[in-house]
Amino acid sequence: MTTVTTAGLTAAEAARRAREGRANTPVRGSSRTTATILRTTVFSFYNNILFVIGIALLALGRYSDALVSVGLGIINAALAAVQELRARRALDRLQLLAREPVTVLRDGVETEVSPADVVEGDLLRVRGGNQVVVDGPVVEGAVEADESLLTGESDPVPKPVGATLLSGSVIASGEGRQRAEAVGAASHAGRLTLAARADTTDVTPLQWRIDLVVRLVILLVLLMSGAILAQALLDGSTVLRFVQTSAVLSGLVPYGLFFLIAVAYSVGGARIAGQGALVQQTNAVEAISRVDVVCTDKTGTLTSGDLGLVEVVEISDSPVRELLGTLARSGRSTNATTAALVDLPGRQVVPDDEVEFRSARRWSGLELPRAAAPERSARRTLVLGAPSVVLERLADDTVTVDLVARESRARAERGFRVLVLASSSGPLRDGDGRPSLPRLRAEALVVLGDELRPGVADTLAGLAAEGVAVKVISGDDPVTVAALARRAGLVGAALYGAELAALPADAVDEAVDATTVFGRIAPEQKEHIVAALRRRGHHVAMVGDGVNDARALKRAHVGVAMRSGSAVTRDVADIVLLGDSFATLPPARTEGRRIVAGVGSSMYLFLARVVTQMLVILTVTLLGLGFPYTPTQVGLTLFTVGLPTFFLTMWARPAPPAEDLLVSLARFVLPVGILTAGFATAVYASLYRLVSDGLSGGGDPGVEMWERYTGLARTAPDFVTSSATLGAQSGLSVFVSTTAIVLILLLEPPHRIFTAWRPVSDDRRPTWLALALFVAFAVVLVVPATRSYFGLTAPDPPVLYAGGIALVGWFVVLTVALRYRLLERAIGLTPPSGERAGTRTHHGSGGAPAAG
Numbered sequence: 001m002t003t004v005t006t007a008g009l010t011a012a013e014a015a016r017r018a019r020e021g022r023a024n025t026p027v028r029g030s031s032r033t034t035a036t037i038l039r040t041t042v043f044s045f046y047n048n049i050l051f052v053i054g055i056a057l058l059a060l061g062r063y064s065d066a067l068v069s070v071g072l073g074i075i076n077a078a079l080a081a082v083q084e085l086r087a088r089r090a091l092d093r094l095q096l097l098a099r100e101p102v103t104v105l106r107d108g109v110e111t112e113v114s115p116a117d118v119v120e121g122d123l124l125r126v127r128g129g130n131q132v133v134v135d136g137p138v139v140e141g142a143v144e145a146d147e148s149l150l151t152g153e154s155d156p157v158p159k160p161v162g163a164t165l166l167s168g169s170v171i172a173s174g175e176g177r178q179r180a181e182a183v184g185a186a187s188h189a190g191r192l193t194l195a196a197r198a199d200t201t202d203v204t205p206l207q208w209r210i211d212l213v214v215r216l217v218i219l220l221v222l223l224m225s226g227a228i229l230a231q232a233l234l235d236g237s238t239v240l241r242f243v244q245t246s247a248v249l250s251g252l253v254p255y256g257l258f259f260l261i262a263v264a265y266s267v268g269g270a271r272i273a274g275q276g277a278l279v280q281q282t283n284a285v286e287a288i289s290r291v292d293v294v295c296t297d298k299t300g301t302l303t304s305g306d307l308g309l310v311e312v313v314e315i316s317d318s319p320v321r322e323l324l325g326t327l328a329r330s331g332r333s334t335n336a337t338t339a340a341l342v343d344l345p346g347r348q349v350v351p352d353d354e355v356e357f358r359s360a361r362r363w364s365g366l367e368l369p370r371a372a373a374p375e376r377s378a379r380r381t382l383v384l385g386a387p388s389v390v391l392e393r394l395a396d397d398t399v400t401v402d403l404v405a406r407e408s409r410a411r412a413e414r415g416f417r418v419l420v421l422a423s424s425s426g427p428l429r430d431g432d433g434r435p436s437l438p439r440l441r442a443e444a445l446v447v448l449g450d451e452l453r454p455g456v457a458d459t460l461a462g463l464a465a466e467g468v469a470v471k472v473i474s475g476d477d478p479v480t481v482a483a484l485a486r487r488a489g490l491v492g493a494a495l496y497g498a499e500l501a502a503l504p505a506d507a508v509d510e511a512v513d514a515t516t517v518f519g520r521i522a523p524e525q526k527e528h529i530v531a532a533l534r535r536r537g538h539h540v541a542m543v544g545d546g547v548n549d550a551r552a553l554k555r556a557h558v559g560v561a562m563r564s565g566s567a568v569t570r571d572v573a574d575i576v577l578l579g580d581s582f583a584t585l586p587p588a589r590t591e592g593r594r595i596v597a598g599v600g601s602s603m604y605l606f607l608a609r610v611v612t613q614m615l616v617i618l619t620v621t622l623l624g625l626g627f628p629y630t631p632t633q634v635g636l637t638l639f640t641v642g643l644p645t646f647f648l649t650m651w652a653r654p655a656p657p658a659e660d661l662l663v664s665l666a667r668f669v670l671p672v673g674i675l676t677a678g679f680a681t682a683v684y685a686s687l688y689r690l691v692s693d694g695l696s697g698g699g700d701p702g703v704e705m706w707e708r709y710t711g712l713a714r715t716a717p718d719f720v721t722s723s724a725t726l727g728a729q730s731g732l733s734v735f736v737s738t739t740a741i742v743l744i745l746l747l748e749p750p751h752r753i754f755t756a757w758r759p760v761s762d763d764r765r766p767t768w769l770a771l772a773l774f775v776a777f778a779v780v781l782v783v784p785a786t787r788s789y790f791g792l793t794a795p796d797p798p799v800l801y802a803g804g805i806a807l808v809g810w811f812v813v814l815t816v817a818l819r820y821r822l823l824e825r826a827i828g829l830t831p832p833s834g835e836r837a838g839t840r841t842h843h844g845s846g847g848a849p850a851a852g
Contacts, residue, residue, distance in 0.1 A: 008105025008123035017119040024118040024134055024183040102133055105177075120183050127175040132165045134180040135187045141176020144358060145169045150188070150523065150548050158358070168192065168547055173358065192547055193568070202557055204286045206596055209662060210257045210603070217610055221252050224614065228621055252613055254606045256642055261599055264649045268595035275587040276579045284574035287558045288541065289592030290657050293533050294463060294585070295526075295552070296543040298474035298481055301562060301582065302488055303450035307340040310416055313407060313445035315400065320421060320444040322346045327366055327382050327421075332356065337384070337419070340448055352380075355428045355435040362386040363437065365428045381424040383440055387412075390420040395439040404442050411447050415483020419446040450484055455583035457489045462586050464489075471516055471533075473526050475548070478519025485517050492516025497525050509535050523548035530555045543582070545569055560585070590654045598652030600661050602645035604668050605743055609641045611673025612680065612736060619681045625688050626725040630791045633733050639776060640740035644769060648747070651765050668757060671823045672814065676739050679810040683735045683802050688728035690798055695720045730793040735803040737777055739810060744770040746818075756818040 009017075017023065101112040103125035110125060115133040118124065126132065126143060144156035147169045156172040159165055165178050167189035184190050203211070265286070269279035279285055296302055314320050325346020328338040333356055349369060357364035363385025370380060383390065387408040394401050408418045426438025460470055470490055474481045478494040485491075494517040503511055512532040521529070526542075530552050533540045542549065542556035545565025550572050553559030561573030562580045570576050577584050613629070620628040658664060695703065745754045748766035780786040781795045793799065817823060 008108075009119070009121055011106050014106060014117075014119045014122065017121065018117070022120040022183065024115055024180070024187070026116060026184075100131070102130070118180055118183060120180055122180040124178045124180060125175075126165065126171050126178050128171050128173045130171045132167050132169045132171065132178070133189070134178070135164060135167050135182035136179045137162055137164050137181070138176050139179050141174065143174035143176050144172040146172040150192075150546070156358075173356070192550060202283075202287065204283045205290065205657065206286050206599060206661075207261065207283060210261060212662075213603075213607065213665075214254060214257065217252065217254060220614065224618060228617070228627075252610055252617075254610050256645075257603065257606055260602055260606075260642075260645055260649065263646065264595045264599050267650060268591055271591050272575075272588045273578075275591065276577065276581055276584040277588045278576040278578055279574070280576060281574040284558050285592050286596050287539070287592070288575065288585075288589050289596050290539040291468060291541040291558060291589060293469045293471065293538040294541045294543060295471045295473055295530060295533070295556070296582070297545060297549055298472055298476060298484060299450065299545075301543050301545055302452060302456055302472065302484065304453050304580075306451050307336045307417065307448045308451040309340045309344075310447040310449045313447065315404065315442045315444055318423070318443050323382060323423075323443065324384075324421060324446065326368070327384060330366055330368075331364070337448065341446070353428055361435060362389045365435075365437075367428055381426060381428060381438065383422045383424065383428075383437065384419050384446065385422075385437075387418055387420050389437070390422050390440060390442075393437045393440045394422065394442055396442050400442055404445065407445055411445070413479065413483070415449070415480045415487065417448040419448065420444075421446055449487075452484075452488055453580065453582055455581060457487075459583045459586060460489050466586075466589075468589075469516075469538075471518065471529070473518045473521050473529060473552075475521055476519055478517055481519045482517045490516055494519060497521040500525060500529075508532055512536075513538075523551065526552035527555045541585070543577075543585075593654040593656065594652050595649065596657050597655040598649030600658055601652060601747060602649050603661075603665055604747060605641050605645050605648075605740065607665060607669040608672040608676070608743060609637055609740060611669055612676040612739075615673060615677030616680050616684070616732070616736075619677065620684055623681075623685060625685060625728065626721060628684055628729060628732055630729065632789060632791050633729060636733060636737050636777075636780075636790055637740070639773060639780075640737045644740075644744050644766075644773065647769055648744070648766065651763065653763075667821070667824065668818070671817045672743065674823070675810060675814050675817060676736065679806045679813075680732055680736050680739075683806045684728045684732045686802055687731040687798065688724045691727040692720055692724035695723055726791070727793055727799070729791070731799045731802050733790070733792060734781070734795070734799060735806055738774070738803065738807055741770050741773050741777070742807075742811065744773075746814075756815040 099115060102115055102118060103110050104113055104118060105111075105123040105125075106113075118134055122134075123139065124134070124136075126138075128143075132145065138159050138161050140161065142161065143159045143165075145159050145165055146156050147166065150166055150168050159174075159176075161176075167182075167187040182188070185194060262282070265279075265282040268285035269282060272279050272285065312321060312324065321344050323346070324341050325344035326349060327346070328341035328344065329346055329348040330351055331338055332354060334342075335357060337357070351366040352369055353367040355361075355363075355365045363383055365381060365383040365385075368380040368382065387404060391401060391405060394404070396404075404420060408420070411418050420442060421444045422440035422442050424438040424440050428435060428438070430436040463470055472481055472485050472490065478496055482494045493515045495511065495515045497518065497520040500508070500511065500518070500521075508528075509532045512529050513536050518525075518529065526544075526549060530540050530542055534555075534557070540556045541558040541560055542552045543560040543562075544550075544553055545562040547566045547568050549561075549565075550568050553561065553569065553574075554572055558575060559573040560575045560577060561569045563570065563576055563578050564580050575588065613634070616628055620626070744766050746757050748761045748763060749755045749758055750761065750764060750767040752760060780790065781792065787794065
């Protein structure tokens with residue numbers, strides 16, 4: 001501890017203010033509690049119904065039925081809960097401020113305390129390299145603050161006595177004291193952290209559509225279940241039959257779509273990670289595929305943040321490159337400028353005097369030892385500074401001064417940073433020892449430029465070719481930003497932040513949409529720009545690296561952070577570019593389109609299965625032929641629908657997201673569902689009647705077989721009904737499962753015979769998948785153990801004949817119905833002829849279908 005003359009707070013006063021809540025306590029997030037997350041994800045309305053059915057089936061000893069009925073619901077609930085808990089933990093750990101000790105004055109002495117122990121009114125010692133942990137004015141000394149992460153301004157900002165230091169900034173140079181005025185949640189860092197912690201996750205269009213479809217199905221299932229279960233009660237069904245019926249009806253809800261999309265997002269995220277981007281928010285896999293506007297910061301995103309030497313314009317006959325190299329090597333401190341010059345020839349010397357660069361002075365200088373001066377002359381003082389400062393002290397002739405001014409201005413207009421190297425025989429300080437420029441002689445212009453990240457120009461050109469607009473938003477001067485944008489291949493209008501703020505509210509959105517470069521933009525304006533683009537109907541990605549970008553990242557559909565950026569920005573981002581490479585975005589967008597196309601294609605199979613089963617249950621129940629399914633028989637859809645949808649999603653080709661997906665689904669699902677249900681009901685009814693008539697006559701030699709199947713004696717009152725129901729259920733399951741496999745071939749046709757919905761595909765993997773599933777299903781029917789598990793009878797001739805004949809008829813009728821859109825014609829929704837003429841193009845696995 002060091003004793004000082006100026007006392008800050010006393011320890012007792014600091015303790016009292018801490019008790020009053022005036023301490024720099026880290027902000028707490030308002031994210032949902034663990035209990036709330038579990039209640040809304042695991043114990044949702046639908047899951048509660050499944051749990052009740054599962055418990056009832058377990059109590060009745062139907063373990064297989066319970067597993068099939070409840071298993072998928074539990075998996076979905078677990079996935080949702082884990083994802084939300086993970087997201088909450090990520091938000092809760094957000095902290096803008098580091099936790100290293102800071103120095104405060106207590107009882108007249110300097111002592112180190114935790115940033116959380118700083119209270120309002122404390123005096124803090126701040127020096128170069130320290131992070132500012134509270135808001136408040138400088139009360140002693142003078143410092144320069146690096147506020148680039150907060151404001152985007154790349155140059156250090158002078159902070160004399162009375163100027164406010166913002167928490168989250170870093171002292172670039174100097175030393176002084178600061179008084180704490182705003183602490184904790186009231187500080188700049190606290191407000192930014194709270195804004196960053198806000199949960200602003202968007203629901204993607206695909207998620208919204210799946211949720212809409214599932215809600216509609218739930219509504220239909222509830223209405224249908226009420227009627228069917230009421231009839232079962234009136235008919236005096238057993239408790240087991242009642243619970244099984246409930247399980248089958250609840251299984252109609254296509255919650256497998258949520259599981260599929262979770263798996264697809266995870267696989268897509270893994271693939272994108274292989275391209276160099278970490279997906280932190282799973283639905284960003286889809287969101288990135290829909291982006292049509294990319295907003296990006298300049299420094300750290302388009303550029304590497306480093307300066308590069310563009311050219312040296314020699315004005316005198318001195319060895320200027322050697323002088324620059326010596327200047328860069330010999331200074332006590334390094335900065336971006338000296339780092340850009342250090343590769344020039346020269347040598348390191350110990351200067352007689354040095355004036356370090358300060359943004360307030362805008363120049364630096366060295367007095368070289370006489371032995372190191374060029375040609376051992378008297379010119380041993382070197383100065384490197386901004387043209388506006390150096391020009392005032394040039395002793396050259398008017399022609400040289402005009403040349404320096406003209407060439408400097410021309411390069412500055414092209415977005416480069418221009419410095420003047422000058423020399424003198426005079427000292428760098430005045431009589432009082434304060435830095436002061438002597439009369440100077442111009443030696444050279446030093447032209448520096450922000451280094452574009454590798455591949456940026458090619459990436460921007462590729463995005464433009466795909467119709468993606470790129471907008472550069474920066475805290476720097478628009479002229480500089482626009483020049484850099486032109487170097488990267490971007491051309492367009494530029495707008496100052498002040499000009500944007502002055503626009504009337506009704507003109508902001510249009511101006512933002514028409515502008516390419518934004519300069520002198522405040523952090524909150526970045527968020528407003530993103531919001532304006534969203535109001536214009538754009539799907540926006542925001543790329544940034546600083547804390548000042550955090551709110552804009554959260555406001556965008558997709559927030560993208562650089563790995564080298566601030567910790568807060570990385571934590572709030574949906575995607576982190578691991579290699580700091582802007583070039584990773586297009587591959588990530590392509591991979592997202594692949595996943596979205598695959599999930600969209602898989603919805604055709606899922607919903608066709610749902611509509612088919614709903615209509616079969618309704619028609620069979622209305623015919624009074626018993627209930628057509630058991631829970632384990634419904635479990636066959638895991639092989640005939642669940643497995644194919646997974647592979648179709650993984651094998652899909654990138655395609656633009658289909659905006660008319662729901663319409664396309666209806667055009668496919670309704671004809672398929674209606675026709676499949678119609679033929680399935682015919683199979684069920686014919687087999688039911690065949691078995692029922694045979695057993696009622698008493699002479700069927702297969703009575704013993706049916707006794708084994710049903711577990712009932714032939715004298716039991718419901719022996720005939722149970723046997724007929726089981727036989728009909730088996731035939732129904734065989735037919736519906738086989739049609740589901742054939743639908744794979746309709747969605748990815750290997751031959752012209754299957755092109756009623758889409759043209760021939762050159763991908764043969766779906767065909768091999770369909771063949772493999774057909775073989776696997778045949779094995780299930782042949783092997784007694786698997787056949788018994790799914791509640792099926794042996795593949796006897798009547799079952800095979802009925803299923804085979806129905807399958808051929810179904811395929812012919814369905815092909816005609818899809819090719820000529822008979823359902824749409826029947827209800828008067830036939831599309832115009834021009835539309836049909838233009839639809840026979842292949843869109844991969846998830847695009848709009850081709851019509852005949």
